[in-house]
Amino acid sequence: MSFTKTLIDGTNFDHKGLNALQKVTLRAVVMAFLFYGLVAIEGMIMRLVEVGPAAKGIIPEQFFHPEHFFSIMTVHPIVGIFGSTYQLVFGAFTFLVPYLTKKPLYSVKLANFTWLSITIGTALAWIAAFAWQYAPLYTLYWPLPADTEQFSIIGGIVFIVGIALIMIGTFGFIYNIYATIFARVGVHKNKTTKELLISGFGIDGMLNLINKLRGRPPYTKEPALALPVVAIFRGTVDTFLDAVVILGAGVLVLVYLIADLGGIHLNVAAIDALLYKNFFWWGLDLVADGLVLIYVAGSWYLLATLITGQKLFMENVARAALMLELLVSWMVWSHHLLGDQGQPEMMKLISGEMVTAFELLTQGLALFITLVTLWKARPLKMTFELKYLLGGLVGFGLAVPAAIIQADMGMNRVLHNTQWIIGAHVHIALIVGLYMTLYSAVYVLWPLVTNNTELWSKKLANTHFWMHLIGGIGMGAFMGMAGLDGMMRRHLYVNGEFQTDMILAAIFGAMLLIAWAIFLFNIIMSVGVKGLVGIFLPAKDATSSYGLDPEDA
């Protein structure tokens, strides 16, 4: 087959053969990877600015101006976390929950609304930064988002409306997932809501452990929900709470901006900045230390069992740990406020240090269970899904201890707000830990959601793996080193003050960008341009489940 024909038609992908559930899953995934590319480009622009004057011939002069630079920095995490990561995770779980519970999805229409709402919301936030240079950063520290001396009111309103749409889309996803889990149809026909709730919170796993210690028979031999569904259920609780908080902050900003537009200047000092910071970080941290860690643990368990075809090692402990993470994730936000002297010392000590250190335990446990499950099933073939899963384990193996080190009153004094945080912790956690795990899930789900479409090139897939892994670790490492040298994360350096670290970070960052282009090219060659467009056309088959008998579906 000629190159052009493959580019247009793909390998053997037939979008007309996809059902409604497969299509809505793929739509979210496509948008997620397009936004990922945008984020990678934004990241490279900022990195090149910080290389200094030597980069002035490579990127336009305007990027060196603070208004432009910080508007990119504002939307970079919005597009990355919500436009890309949320969409990818939501898309995957929208498919996985019906697949694992052997029930139809509650509503395909709602799933379509979810990806559309998040896509439009992300685009609006991006436009607000691009057109009006609205740049309060994703932290939205009060009262900066309502500072109309520095920012355009219209830009602010468009930005907040964008964020609100993302959160509304998120509520749509949450409703769909819970409505599917609690639907008493199929295998759950005879289950009560109480049984499903007990299983969803991992209480059955804990009761099984307690009964075992007391020499009694297990509470249940067959938990109502599969372990990955429990993780999705648990993580979604935090997804809901963080959406409420972010939406609440958005409404507050919107009230001030609209009042300003009407000529009424509300007093920004009426809102206590430190209290707001606590409220906002409580919610925002539920993304990082709540849903991400729980979703990732659940994904590791799912991938380990699918790759090995065996039962998960210590499943009851894993279930109970997911419940424990519920409490941990709600109590750790103060590690973001260790540099705030008005924050009570006891909150710094208990929430910021001690409870946060517990995450070493919960994530370490997930790593242990996953590794032992894989080890017990050896020899295994080094498939793409296994390779990416191991990459994901490396990512969190690096990033979680980096966070625990930083969540300390002594270390925080010299690390807070430096590039160490965003490089060695955040970027390695997201790019290596989370995305490698998600790529593993993509390769596991690929035959299911594309009806066994042949991947165009395994060599390219392999190249993508190595470039993404090395690029991700390398970029995070050199950003981290710059942080140790004193480079701040939310500063503009136009004179190449940390040039060597930034050049090295840019080289590895370029590897990430190229890796993404290779991955995208391979996927387009597999599904073809026609197929890619076809994903967005209405499905002829309205089935909202996968692998069920037509009667059950």
Next chain:
Amino acid sequence: MIFTSSLELLSFHWVAYTIYATIIISVIAWFGYNLTREKAKSVVRIPFYWYMAFLVAGGVGHHIFTYNTIPWVSQDIGRADIVPDATYKFEIKKHVWTLPAKKITVQCGQTIKFDVTSDDLIYGFGLFRQDGSMAMQMQVNPGSPNDILWTFHHNAVFDLDSTEYSGPHMYDHEGKNLMRIKRFLEVVGCDNGGTK
């Protein structure tokens, strides 16, 4: 072992974390290699409870270690009861510092209280050496106390800078940081080893 400056602490941290990162990458790589082998045997058996005990010890031990080796931790917690050798008050409004003096000179070993207030936005307060490395920082929130005690053990000249982003007006159009006060604080009187 006591870390008397951020340079010592961050150098130690760099070495320790690099060793850890090398180990964790190597272990997973070795693990992945052995997953594919027919006759791979466990080199070491790690009992589950020992592993969990190791994680608990790591998480808690880290804080105990830093509390006992980083002097500014206990100083920070108990700062209300410590009488400083000098107190300097700062104000920030519309990205402009109101400084207690054009330049401050501190004698080696002196404990200084920096008391900063913001009239509008969230800023930061940080001291940076001439090589760009950071000595310390804190957040500066409007409407809350923002005070820190710091004891200087090494001769150095520090720039003052806001360590928190407070909007693009913190810079001029060409990207020059308007809140960076060059060579604002100088520590004198220490010998080469970092003490009096």
